[in-house]
Amino acid sequence: MVVQQALHQFLDHSARKFPDHIALDEFGIGTITYRDLASLSDRLRDGLYHLGVRRGDRVGVYLRKSIDAVAAIFGILKTGAAYVPVDPGSPASRNAYIFNNCSVKAVILENRYEKNLAAEMGQGREMPKLFLLEGTGGGLPLRQALEAAQEKDPAPTGDTESPSLDELAYILYTSGTTGGPKGVMLSHRNAISFVDWCSETFDPNEKDRFSSHAPFHFDLSILDLYLSIKHGATLVLIGEEVGRDPVRLAPLVSEKRISIWYSTPSILSLLVQLGKLEQYDYSALRTVLFAGEVFPVKHLRLLKTLLPRPRYYNLYGPTETNVCTFYEIPNRIPEDRTQPFPIGKTCSHLRTKVVDIQGQEVPVGEEGELCVSGPGVTQGYWNLPEQSVTAFLENGFDQRWYKTGDVVVEGEGGDYVFVGRQDRMVKKRGYRIELGEIEACLYGHPKVKEVAVIALPGEEAGILVKAFLSCREGKRPSLIELKRLCAENLPLYMVPDIITYLDTLPKTSTDKIDYQRLKEMLG
């Protein structure tokens, strides 16, 4: 095996070893071989150089999932720049914010997004260079755009850069709980150390067929893209529409003989409930990976009953570290088990520890915040020097520990169990309160539409629990009714101190409840 120097070398290496293997299969559109994908990415590399892109720059990717998008990603990597993928489904204002935030030199985008992006980005700044595609699909629009550019103004053939392992490969923006989205900086080392762990753990080969379910702006895509291409396997690109439709997805997984599946649990739950899985042949499926949320045990049990052959793994890790712990689901799941499975043991390329508020390690079996160290861990957030410091444990030694903000406890057999998000757990008069539990209780009232519970500093009690809710039409439930509902289902100390009715709860740009804004509300 060639010693990896940079992420894009996985592609060039596989193109030499398996030139005629299918690298990508864009469902319903077409396929591309390793040789052709490598050459297409080389041509885009040269086109980007010609636009002025240089090693160390950032280049935006504003494309729907397609062969074109993958070629774009590799073309960018080959210039030594970092790619910054955005969600085409997000508002142009959010995507413009991201591109301005990390000062992209260029953006590769479909012309359908150009007008709105330009309008949002304008505002007195210098616009990045735009490389426009008529659309996406099978790599054809990218080819056409390159040919058209070549005719007008030919780009000289250049070389693929070999950035050092600690140079950035991509920046993934996550919605911060406070303020705007934060750009998590990820280096070649970050990605490769993770991909190598995957190779060791899941043992893929060139005959495997990987699903690409996650969009490229989610870090699940790092496993899909780079593990598949590293091993000369085929990556089946699944677009957003089909990806959320279990009725169309179920036959696709069978038809395309997917052998390694990776996604969030929610689509697996939908597949098991609505996909009529018993109708299709899944004999090729050997590994099912899921991450990002808790998988309700009853759905997982049903899935394993319908598809008993594959090995199932629960993967855990924030964008800042990619996967850092993993757990193989046991063969048999007892009928009465409702408790979610552990997040498991630390991946071999990383180290973890569980700490208290002071940053001291807790004794085994006690709860605390999970911290991660090693080559998979981000260097920090783009242009957020303060947050890049506070996200890490202060340490006199040269080990940097990333604080995940997740509370875990080491259980039986040395597996970590996920307890909850730290900022959603507070102490009131010595009692531990999970704010999410209070929300769940209030949702139990039929008239309640949306709930958000926060904790604010209070005078005597230390903290004040405040619930905001929006109600359905008609007579809204009284404070007394709601407090009684809580008192009947929760310990009395968890009954909210203040309940406020709003017409609707404020939302962030990614359509989640805006807890920060609620905290700032007066009265």
Added chain:
Amino acid sequence: MLYTMEEPKKSVKEYILQEFLPGENPDELTDSTPLITGGILDSMAIMRLITFLEEHFRIELQAYETGLDHLNSISDIAKLVQSKLPVKVVG
């Protein structure tokens, strides 16, 4: 002054609405609405209520009179207050 049961009920109800149920429709709070088991009064609130009762009605409450048995409804509180008040016949 002759206190009927109505007076303590009225001022206790007003106090509870004002301090612990801001904005609530007064009709929702009845004489029998469970206050402690209904999550309206937590331990801090109970302490504040006791201080109010003692100051407003000039009575003294014993520790054993400050629990669930005596303070869980406006009726119960009024009964407790009544039992502590000197009764004079106006005539």
